[in-house]
Structure formats: structure tokens, C-alpha cells
Amino acid sequence: MFKRIPLSALIGIIATSTFVFMAVFAPWIAPYPMAEIVGGTWEPSSAKFLLGTDNLGRDLLSRMIFGARTTLTIAALATALSFTLGATLGFTAAVFGGWVDQVMSRGIDLLMAIPTLIFALVVLSVLPTTITTLILVMGVLDSTRVYRLSRAVAVDINVMDFVEAARLRGEGRIWIIFREILPNALSPLVAELGLRFIFAVLFLSALSFLGLGVQPPEADWGGMVKENKDGIIFGIPAALIPAAAIAVLAISVNLVADWILNRTTDLKGGRG
């Protein structure tokens, strides 16, 4: 199966796995604790501090590694939530049809009509900013997009004869949704998964940058850009490092998602 991986996908896989590795083993590979002040403010990179220090004198590399952990975990959980919620609701709407579909779809339309970032800002400024709230808010807002996609895919599959055959057999809706429709909707959903994950990373970074995401002293990439942004005026690149990390992650996950999509575009099924 892994014969002939294109170069772009290979780059994507390597970069993504590096970030994941950093996130998983953060406490073991980070040279310094995340929140401890170990040097002067905005020290340049040296043998002691590979990427230099930040605005408070904490080791930037260690914070990058711990930041990867926070950012990736929150984004992954939010994506998982949005997919579970969005796909289940989308499939349900497609299978039930009629007024159930109308009520759900118009409700989702209503949510989508409000700009996501503004909506999140309002909700987060009212609710206590914990990681759980963050995941919930991001997951629910993102699930509207997943709902749209999975409903559209499921509506197509729902009218196929094999679903009708299952209905005539007397199968329940649970079987129809999870055994007949879901396996056939996986390809587009998997491809969407990569993109949604990236949007979650960007969204979280934006929230943190605006001060409503991950709260200090926890490290996360968006927050680190915010902490170090003033250094740019003095020619200190500390803010650019987490920004670059966000960009590299976005591109590499996209490369992997593209490759997966290319490999599984046929909806004909079989061993794919």
C-alpha cells in the first residue's frame, strides 16, 4: 500500500509526524520546563537556548514543544468532536428527511450565518476560559461545516438501491446510518478531516492571539505569537518561529490529506 508515495506526501508525512512526536513526548524532549524563567529577555539563539528565549526569558524551544502539545491536543479533540457531532447529525438529517432535515438544516444555517470568530469571541468572553470550553466551542462551531458535507454525501447514498434494500429488509436507522452509509461516506470525510484539523489549529491560534484561547502561562503557538509580537519592532524573530510552525503544520497536514484523497477518491468501494 505504501509503495510509490509521492514526494509531496512524504514531506507532509515526515513534518506532521515530527510535530506529533514533539507533542506526545514533550516533557522528555524539552530541554527546560515550559514556564520557568531560565535566561534573559529575548536572548538570541545559542548553544544553551537553541531558539533563544521569549519576552520573559523562558526557553523558546521548550515552549514550542509544549505549545505543540497544547495546540495539537485541543485542535485534535475539537476536530474529533466536530466530526462525531456533525457527521451523526448530518447522516440523521439525510436518513430521516422531511421536517427533521428541515429543522436541523435551518438551525445549522442560522449558526453558520454568524461569523465563527465573532461568535466564538462572544461565547468565550462569557464562559470561563478553560480548555474544555475551548474544545466545546470550537468543536460545535466547526461541526456545522461537517454537518453540511456529511448531509450532502449521505443524501446521495441514501437514495441508492442498497439502502432501499436494507430498508425493505426492515433494518433500523442505526444500521442504515452506521453500516450502509458511513462506510461509503468515509473517503470524502477523511479528506475533510485533515482540512478541518488545520482550520481548528488556525482558529485556536487566532483565539489565543486575541487572548481568549489558551491562557498563560500555558504555551500554545498562537499565544506565543502574541507574547513575542512586540519583539518584531526590535528585529527579534521570536514571534515568527511559532507563526512558521503553524504554517508548516498547515501545509504538511494538507499534503497528507491531498494524498489520502487522491488514493481514495473512487466511491466504487472494494479494497480501494
Add this chain to the structure above:
Amino acid sequence: MADETLLEVCNLRIEATVYPPGEKPQTLVIVKDLSWSLKRGQVLGIIGESGAGKSTAALAGMAYGRGGVRLPAGEVWLDGQNLLAVGKAALRNVRGRKVCYVAQSAAAAFNPAHTLMDQVVEASLLHGVCNRATAENRAIRLFEKLGLPNPDKIGDRYPHQVSGGQLQRVMTAMALCPEPDLIVFDEPTTALDVTTQIDVLAAIKDAIRDTGVAAMYITHDLAVVAQVSDEIMVLRHGELVEHGTAKQIIESPREEYTQALVSVRSIEHEEKKPSTQPVMKVKNVTAAYGGTIDVLKDISVEIHPGQTLAVVGESGSGKSTLARAITGLLPPRKGTIEFDGRTLSNALAQRSRDDLREVQMIYQMADVAMNPRQTVRTIIGRPLQFYFDLKGEALDQRINELLEEIEMGDGFADRYPAELSGGQKQRVCIARALAAKPKLIICDEVTSALDPLVADGILKLLLDLQAREGVSYMFITHDLATVKAIADSIAVMFQGELVRYGPKSEVLAPPFDDYTDLLLSSVPQMRLGWLEEVTKSRRMASGGN
């Protein structure tokens, strides 16, 4: 002039590259070393099952290969010019001017944004054959010749404003308009109803004779090709099986494969006497898809145990709707459905599991009737689990038994539908229906998507199973040859109404009502001169009015 050779194809080879997932790209030979020639004014019928390479070979006659197709070897001489050796600019002068193409699905081939006239005269204007006024005049004459209503006005319409049969005739006019030397007809009547097919066929035949154009006529229906062709070429797996005059191929085919094609649908079926207790009674059923227009009007039919009711009619006659009403997918507005002495609830959701088990359905397109992500084992095994709670070894054993019954080995159990041929897919669908041990199986056009020989095999299997298991069939079809082969009783439907119903021997015996007569006389027969006889007798009948 008449004996002059127009097209000479020598040692044609056609290839394409296939990309099996996870493997190296492979070269697939679609047509191997094929040669044929065609004289001016002659019609060559090209026949074969799907995948035989007949369209690909005929399109090569205009040096055209569909996407991904290569023509690496051979020569195509048209009117003294080797089309495979000339450049693109020269080809552009040939296509649409000397050689024209009539596609299978006219509805998909016309541009919905332009009027018919614009599209019919386009090629003539593009090639500078004549000016617009002449081209339009010519088109109107062709419309008239092809028997289209209002020949001088119909060109102003858009493709969706005419019927399928008319559109196919307009496309023939489009091909004839630049006065080409050769026309390639690619299954022009396959998508049409039998009653429409005969008109289009007669129109095409007259037009070919009057204009003296040469033609290649591709079809999978030997009876159709026999009506229009001078010569017939039989292809199989990209190779020539037999080439001869139409008379020779139909009356004394030499090769075994051709003989099988000619004798297809010759299943003998003895009609059974109806029993006293029908398994299914449909009483005065009326149904509509929302709105006020009834798609079924007061239908009453009975199906007897171990027998087959054939429901015949053209598309839109309501025959599939009847199946949906019986299965409960479309609850009837009025009327009742009695099954085995008890009245079934109209709606699917209110029927008991046993009610559902006893009526099974087989679909036209086996491709989409099976979940592509499930193996044959899951597809056949699910009804066994669902209705009989079979597990483990008992389940495996029953699956193997069912695979035996449909004449497939247990080696197929772990395959996915994509890894089966069309006929095998339909067999698996039959096994899935049988797995529920039903009393009635509704077969919705189960053979119409299959090649004639494969369809024959499926029909024989269904008859065998009926003899063994005593299951009844409701067989929905538009193909009267199939009906003759398997039915015990027949219901003829037209625009949602039952026009004729009774035992096969009565329905197929005169006196006929008008519609049944039209339907029966429209079924192409495997003999020369049939088309002329029918059109002549129809003309006489209408002349008498």
C-alpha cells in the same frame, strides 16, 4: 460508384493504459488486429456484448479514440486517405464532414443551451459546406424525411422540449446534414422504448437508403442490427468472431458464439395453471407521489404460488411504482394488498419482520443494489442473521449453500461487488433475496442492464430456482421476449392503468387491444425484412382510418 470501397481498416490495434491500485500501470488491448472494409452506401452492423470493443473500433473509423485510448498500429483508409497518418488539421476536415457520429444517449449529447436547429446545422457551417439558409433548408427536409412533427418549426425548440425518440431522430438529421460519406451509429435505439425504437429504426433505415450514405451501426441487439445492415461483424473481447452478410449471420451462423447470440431468448416455458389460493392479491390499488396525479390507477392483480406474473409496459407506465406500492415504499392512496391470506399494512414501517421477509426485491442495477463496502459474505449473510439469527458455522454453511444455488463457488464469499462481473453481481442479489426464504420475489428489470447471453443465464437460474423452491415472481420488464420466456400470467400497463391482464396464452393471443398490439408488434424479431413488414402493415392500418 456503388461498388467503390469507402472505408478500409487494416490490422487495427487499439490500446489503453489501466492503473490498478497499488500495481504498475498495465497496457490493455481493446481491439486486436481487426480489419474490415465498407463500400459506399452500405451498412455494416457491429455487434458484441459490452466491453467487446465495438464502439471503440467503430470510432477508430474516424481515427478517434476516447480519452486514454491509443491507436498504435493499423491503417484506416477513408476515401483514399490514411486517417491515422494525417495530422490533426486534416482530421478536423474529415470529422463532422465526411464522417459523422450519432451517440447512444441523445439527451446527453445535445447542448441544452442551444436550439436544435443551431446544433443540426453547426457542422455544415463550420466546414463551409453551405450557407445557413441552405443548411436550414436541408435540415428541414431531413426532419420531414425522418418523420418529425412540424418539420419547419421543430428546429426552434430546445432539446428538452422534444421526446427521446424525436431527439434521436434530430441527431440523425444532424449527422446527415453535412451530407457525409459515412455515419457511425452508436446504439441509437438502445435507450428507447420498443414502441419508439421501431419508429426511429424505420426512420434511420429510410434516411440511409434515400441519401445513399454508408453507415456503421453498433448495437448489442442482433435482431435490431438484422433490420438495417447489409453486412454484420460480430466482435468479442476485441477480436473478430464472424463477418458475413446479414442473411448469412442470421440464418446460418458459422461460429458457436454467433449461434448462441442468434438463439438467445429461446427458453421454452410451459404456462402453469393458476391455483385457487393466490399468494398475493393486489386489490384496486391507486397510488400517487404526492400531489394529485395518480401514477397507478385502480390496479388489481394476483400472483399464484410458484408462478410468475410479468408486468409489462414502456417507461413511465407505472410498473416500478406498482412494485413500490406492494413493498410498502410508496403506501397506496386506495386499495389493499393481501399476502398469503392476510392484509398487509400499507406503510413499510408498520409491517412485521415476517411480512418483510416474505417479499424480497431484486433490482435492475446490481451495481448500486449492493453496498460497495461489504463483501459478498456480508451481503448474503445479513438477511440470514437478521431474519433467522444464524451465527458462526451455521451461517457460513448457509452462505455457501446459497452460493452453490446461484452457481458460484464459495471462493466468491470474500470478494467485493466491484470484483464481480455484471452477471455475477445480479446472481449475488438473487442469493440475497433467496436468503430470506421469501414466498414472492419482485424482479425489477433484472436483466435489462445485462448482455443477452448473460441475461439468458439469469433467466434460466430464476426458472430453476422457482422449480426448486416454489417461489413466486413478479417480473417487471419492458422486454417482451423475456416475458414470453418466463411468464405464467401477464399484466400490460399503460400510463398507470392495467390495459390487459390474464394468463400468458390469453394475453398473447388475438384479439388484441390497440396498445398490446402495438407493443407486441414492436419487438424486433430475429429475421430479415421484419421491419418492412411491420411498418407496411402499420401504414396500411393507419391509411384505412
